Amino acid sequence: MHPAAKRLHDHEVSGDETNIEYGASEFGGFGQYFRNKQIKLDTQLREANQCRSQIFKDCHIYLNGRTEPSHTILKGLIVSNGGSICAFLGGKTYATHIVAEHLTKRKNNQFANYKVVKPAWVVNCVNQGKLLDWTNYRAIESSLPTLDPKETQEQIILEEREKVNCLAPDYISSYYARSRLHFLSTKKAELRSKCQQLAGQLPVAERPSPRTILHIDFDSFFVAVALKDKPDLKDQPICVSWGGPSSDIASCNYKAREFGVQNGMWVSRALQLCPKLVCLSYNFDEYTRCSDVLYQEIVDLRPDYVTAVSVDEALVDVTSLCSKTDASQLAQELRSRIKAKTGIEASVGVAPNIFLAKMALRLAKPAGVVCLTQSSAPQRLANCSVRDLPGIGYHIAAKLADLGVTNYSHLKRVTENTLKNQLGNAVGTKLVDYLNCQDSDDISLMDQVQKSVGVELCWGVRLLNDNEVAQFTSNLTEELWSRVQSLYPETLTIKFYRRAADAPFVTPKYMGCGRCDVTSKTRRVVGLDLEGLKTLVIQCVQSFACPPMDMRGLGLQLRLMDTTTPTHHAIKFPQLETASRSTSPNKPKIQLPPSRRRGPTTLSQFVNQPDKVEVDMEVFDNLPSQIKREIMAHEDEFLVKVPSSRSRSEPAAVTTYEPVSFRGVTSEAGLRQVLRDWMRSAESPHYEDVCEFRDFVDYLFDSDWNWTKAISLVNYLNHCSLNLSQDWQYLAKVMQERVAQKILPIN
DNA sequence: AGTGTGTGGTAGC
DNA sequence: AATCGCTACCACACACT
Numbered sequence: 001m002h003p004a005a006k007r008l009h010d011h012e013v014s015g016d017e018t019n020i021e022y023g024a025s026e027f028g029g030f031g032q033y034f035r036n037k038q039i040k041l042d043t044q045l046r047e048a049n050q051c052r053s054q055i056f057k058d059c060h061i062y063l064n065g066r067t068e069p070s071h072t073i074l075k076g077l078i079v080s081n082g083g084s085i086c087a088f089l090g091g092k093t094y095a096t097h098i099v100a101e102h103l104t105k106r107k108n109n110q111f112a113n114y115k116v117v118k119p120a121w122v123v124n125c126v127n128q129g130k131l132l133d134w135t136n137y138r139a140i141e142s143s144l145p146t147l148d149p150k151e152t153q154e155q156i157i158l159e160e161r162e163k164v165n166c167l168a169p170d171y172i173s174s175y176y177a178r179s180r181l182h183f184l185s186t187k188k189a190e191l192r193s194k195c196q197q198l199a200g201q202l203p204v205a206e207r208p209s210p211r212t213i214l215h216i217d218f219d220s221f222f223v224a225v226a227l228k229d230k231p232d233l234k235d236q237p238i239c240v241s242w243g244g245p246s247s248d249i250a251s252c253n254y255k256a257r258e259f260g261v262q263n264g265m266w267v268s269r270a271l272q273l274c275p276k277l278v279c280l281s282y283n284f285d286e287y288t289r290c291s292d293v294l295y296q297e298i299v300d301l302r303p304d305y306v307t308a309v310s311v312d313e314a315l316v317d318v319t320s321l322c323s324k325t326d327a328s329q330l331a332q333e334l335r336s337r338i339k340a341k342t343g344i345e346a347s348v349g350v351a352p353n354i355f356l357a358k359m360a361l362r363l364a365k366p367a368g369v370v371c372l373t374q375s376s377a378p379q380r381l382a383n384c385s386v387r388d389l390p391g392i393g394y395h396i397a398a399k400l401a402d403l404g405v406t407n408y409s410h411l412k413r414v415t416e417n418t419l420k421n422q423l424g425n426a427v428g429t430k431l432v433d434y435l436n437c438q439d440s441d442d443i444s445l446m447d448q449v450q451k452s453v454g455v456e457l458c459w460g461v462r463l464l465n466d467n468e469v470a471q472f473t474s475n476l477t478e479e480l481w482s483r484v485q486s487l488y489p490e491t492l493t494i495k496f497y498r499r500a501a502d503a504p505f506v507t508p509k510y511m512g513c514g515r516c517d518v519t520s521k522t523r524r525v526v527g528l529d530l531e532g533l534k535t536l537v538i539q540c541v542q543s544f545a546c547p548p549m550d551m552r553g554l555g556l557q558l559r560l561m562d563t564t565t566p567t568h569h570a571i572k573f574p575q576l577e578t579a580s581r582s583t584s585p586n587k588p589k590i591q592l593p594p595s596r597r598r599g600p601t602t603l604s605q606f607v608n609q610p611d612k613v614e615v616d617m618e619v620f621d622n623l624p625s626q627i628k629r630e631i632m633a634h635e636d637e638f639l640v641k642v643p644s645s646r647s648r649s650e651p652a653a654v655t656t657y658e659p660v661s662f663r664g665v666t667s668e669a670g671l672r673q674v675l676r677d678w679m680r681s682a683e684s685p686h687y688e689d690v691c692e693f694r695d696f697v698d699y700l701f702d703s704d705w706n707w708t709k710a711i712s713l714v715n716y717l718n719h720c721s722l723n724l725s726q727d728w729q730y731l732a733k734v735m736q737e738r739v740a741q742k743i744l745p746i747n
Numbered sequence: 748a749g750t751g752t753g754t755g756g757t758a759g760c
Numbered sequence: 761a762a763t764c765g766c767t768a769c770c771a772c773a774c775a776c777t
Contacts, residue, residue: 164763174764181766184759189768222760240760244762251760263760264765287760310759391770393757426771427756452768459764493753510762522752557767 055131056083062095064107067119074099074119077126097121100139111504116140148505153549156506157462164460164511167471172457172479178242179459180222180250183284184311187291189450191308196448198299198306210352210374212322213443214331216298217313217346218290219366222251224344225287226280237277241267246509250282254366266509287311290342297338301330305444315354315443331369351377355439358390377437382409389434391427399423411435451560453487455480458497458513458553469548473541477534480556488561488730494537495520497553498546513552519544525558527734561730662696668709672716679720684727697735701742714739 056078063071063085075085086095098116100107121137148156165171176182218224222240227233237256239249245268252261252270259274270277291311298306298316305317321330331348338346345367349360356372359381364370372380386405387397399422400406403414411419411431420428433439457476463469497516499505507514521540525533537556665674678689700710718732 163761176764176766178764179766180760180764182764183766185767188759192768217759220760242763247763248765249760282760313759391757395756424772450768454767456766457764458766491751509765512763512765518754520753553765555767 053129054082055125055129056081059083059131060086060096061122062086062098064098064100064103064111067099067101069119069123074122077122081126097134098139103140111140114504150549153505154464157464157549160462160511164462166457166460166462167468167475169475171460172475175457175459178282180248180282183287187288187311188308191291191295191311191314192448193450194295195306195308195314199444199448202302202304207444208319211317211319211442212327213351213354213357214303214316214318214327214334215309215313215349215351215354215357215361216294216316216331216334217310217361218294218342219345219347220251220253221290221312221344222282222287223253223280225283225290227253228286228343230280233278233280237261237274239267239270239277239279240282241279242281243267243279244510245271246512252277290344293341294338294346297334297341301334307443307446307448315357317443328369328371331371335367335369353437353439354441354443355390355434356437359384359388362388374437378409382407384408386411389431391430396423396427408434450487451562452557453480453483453489453560454493454555454557455483456495456553456555456557458516458555460511461497461513461551461553462511463548463551465548466542469541469551470538473538473554474534476554476556477537478530480558481530481533484558487558488726489525489558490561490733491522491559492525492533492536493520493522493555493557493559494540495555495557496541496544496546497551497555498544499550499552507552516552520555524737526561526737561726561733662693668712671709671713675713675717676720679717679724679728683725685731690731694735694738697739701739707742711739 059078059082061078061083063074067074078085095114098111098114099119099122100111100116101119103111103116115134116139117134117137118139121132121134124137125132161167223238226240227238234253235255237253237259239252239256239261241247241249245266247267249261249263249265249267249270251263256270256274256277259270259277261270261274261277267277267279288311294312295306295308295314298314301316301318301321303316303318304320307315309315318327318330327350331350335346335348338344347361347364347367348369349357349362349364350369350371351357351360352374356374356377359377360370360372362384363372363380385397385407386392386400387394389408392400397406403418403422405411405414412435416428416432419431422428423431429440455476461472463472496519497513498519499513500515500517503515521543523536523540525536528536541554662671663674665671678685678693697710697714700706700713714732714735718729718736721728721732
């Protein structure tokens with residue numbers, strides 16, 4: 001059974017539900033409300049029918065279309081015999097069985113990989129008191145375990161691709177242009193970076209305790225924007241989405257929430273709950289404009305600190321300001337100014353720490369201001385669902401429910417140790433903090449420096465063969481590369497989405513990824529250029545050995561070099577996988593550093609290397625001379641060759657036998673002096689100098705075999721660069737990887 | 748004990 | 761006819777050293 005389904009199932013049979021059914025939620029936690037409602041229905045059913053058996057234990061069953069007997073009766077049979085009902089397909093749970101009388105052609109495809117059974121199966125199971133073989137009750141011929149034959153799958157993909165072609169040249173850009181989640185993520189990154197800059201400009205404030213923190217955001221932001229030019233609709237239930245039955249609701253107003261409609265829900269389901277629901281479109285430009293106004297107003301306050309939470313949401317430290325003004329008055333004024341300039345309502349939470357500010361904001365919505373203090377908070381929060389606590393999502397809330405904790409006030413029933421054991425140290429500690437109305441996070445200490453850059457695409461991915469997979473992968477890698485700009489990537493993590501073995505070939509959501517198995521791999525990428533990166537990504541993708549037609553999505557994430565805590569590592573040795581050693585001709589090619597045209601700072605990428613094993617040069621020095629000789633004898637097999645097409649910048653030293661010198665210096669002490677002078681001479685290394693140094697090091701290796709000196713110099717460069725700019729550090733890193741690459745074959 | 752990798756969870760509308 | 765299910769960050773378990 002699927003974990004989520006299992007949790008629901010376990011929960012249902014775990015007895016005392018009285019406290020959570022229809023549990024009062026001041027926070028509009030309608031998701032919880034409906035989950036509770038479902039639990040209550042099941043409980044009622046079970047009670048009405050008595051719990052007769054566990055025949056359907058681990059069965060999560062979806063009822064489709066008209067049935068005989070009716071849904072109500074079938075539900076009663078299933079639930080009272082230990083099963084559970086799957087309210088809808090897709091989403092986070094999935095059905096183990098579908099009960100249907102007959103299916104439309106489309107649903108035939110959609111359900112092809114489910115166990116689709118006739119209602120008689122349920123009835124007969126109950127009558128005979130055991131779980132019967134479902135295959136005798138198939139509602140469709142091609143149902144499990146027969147998968148769609150390859151030709152059928154191919155046909156399906158070809159048809160889908162007529163509508164949505166993920167290989168079209170502009171697919172990725174047009175996709176992201178319409179993706180709300182992409183919009184939210186990229187806006188957040190931008191705003192974080194702006195706040196980071198701002199922090200440098202704001203006066204350094206004294207930091208008395210307690211602080212005064214504002215948490216401010218717009219009420220149902222997307223809907224509010226959509227309603228700006230349609231004021232007559234404002235009392236109707238409204239949502240923002242692209243409009244189709246399986247499209248997500250990005251935002252819905254309070255009227256719609258009364259019907260149980262929630263953000264993230266599919267339109268089809270929302271329409272079941274609220275048939276009069278009106279769908280309005282996105283307006284990303286206007287979101288940006290409102291966001292700008294919001295942040296401008298915040299900055300104009302001259303606060304102590306600002307942290308971007310979202311495009312429409314910020315945490316603001318206003319402690320200094322509040323020595324003169326009353327915080328709630330400040331918040332009210334801010335609210336009115338924003339309303340005046342954007343035409344939409346914002347709410348503000350005011351409190352002495354982040355946790356309480358967030359909770360205050362929830363209480364303040366819609367269109368209000370709420371102040372919470374250490375003393376007033378426990379009372380005000382007592383009945384709030386744990387689901388509404390920051391950092392507590394679906395999964396943790398479910399685990400808490402297993403512990404009998406659904407409300408904030410229930411937390412004190414459980415010991416700290418139980419929380420930590422069940423939920424992990426971090427979450428446990430956080431919950432205890434919350435219970436004490438404390439928050440260890442301080443917004444002025446929150447790091448807003450970007451540590452990684454990634455792209456991910458899991459919609460419309462339908463590919464026929466390895467070539468297409470490579471093409472798509474390559475396109476996505478280019479998208480990633482375009483976002484790297486002058487950053488310093490160190491490792492790449494590839495996240496691969498593959499259709500789960502028992503997930504239907506045709507996804508419930510139109511062109512969605514369906515239920516997937518996700519696997520990931522991490523590789524070092526220091527020194528790779530775009531081509532090298534592409535090759536690496538494609539290799540990795542192939543290593544997942546997924547049938548092309550089952551690929552459903554791909555994520556690529558680059559972890560950036562950490563320049564805040566310098567590593568004092570000596571040379572890192574790459575370690576090739578045994579497989580790639582034999583395929584060395586396919587290795588990504590070595591690149592020269594980019595020319596100055598690309599700007600003075602990015603030295604990026606001219607060496608390839610995979611994994612790592614740290615060794616320092618003593619290890620090499622101590623190698624048996626036999627091994628050293630062997631290496632030298634096989635030089636051609638492993639030494640890295642620099643492409644000769646760029647040889648214009650190659651110094652003569654590489655091809656002629658002159659004394660081994662760098663700018664006329666040969667002694668190690670002298671060379672170190674040259675390096676020091678070089679590093680002092682410029683904020684960032686110049687391209688020509690880099691080439692010269694690289695070639696000198698290459699020469700030491702390839703022609704002079706003076707490896708010790710080369711390693712020593714590179715380590716020295718690394719050592720010195722620790723106090724210099726990122727460019728110097730990156731150069732050192734690239735040189736280390738390059739040297740490591742040369743030593744590699746001794747492993 | 749520290750390091751690196753793979754996995755999983757959460758947040759925003 | 762549909763649909764645009766992203767992304768950054770944290771925490772953890774585990775393997776390896």
